[in-house]
Amino acid sequence: MKQLLFIFVIVLALVSCNKEKAVSEPVTAIDVPKLDVISDESFEKGKNISSFNFKSFQNGANVDFSQYKGKKVLVDFWASWCIPCIEMFPDFEKLKKDFDGKLVVVTFSFDPMPAKIKEIMEKNKVSFEVFQAPEALRDSGVLLPASFYIDENGNVKDTANGKHDYVEMKKFLEL
DSSP, X not given: OHHHHHHHHHHHHHHHTOOOOOOXXXXXXXXXXXXXXXXXXXXXXXXXXXXXXXXXXXXXXXEEGGGGTTSEEEEEEEOTTOHHHHXXXXXXXXXXXXXXXXXXXXXXXXXXXXXHHHHHHXXXXXXSEEEEOOHHHHTTOOOSSEEEEEOTTSBEEEEEESOOOHHHHHHHTTO
């Protein structure tokens, strides 16, 4: 765990040295009481995420997770420096398309720089929902990629780490 945290700090330092222009107004999570308590523990099996409320990275709209009631939700944590994370995006897009109305795909980027998130989204033609992970979540030491199956009632039903393809994710989500 300490090694993972050390690697994360090194990567964060390298990313901070990047000479890209930063977006003038960073996109951050909003309107959630005690936002600092949202961490990797918030996504443990059995926990309910219906009360989460974040600002969409795509359009700035406020997204209340309770609106997903009645649908399965795939939540995925990713970062620009995680190649397997990015490689899963086409499968997320296919799942979103094939199970429209039954499944919602939402992701949290661990990138601290909104400009980098936007670059990755544009390069990969991302249409699923993207949020910038709160600092407490980014600093939690989660092994990326990390995926979470949220049931129709907003409860975390299952978790999976590592890269998975369309067929594996379909089975994981019981589709």
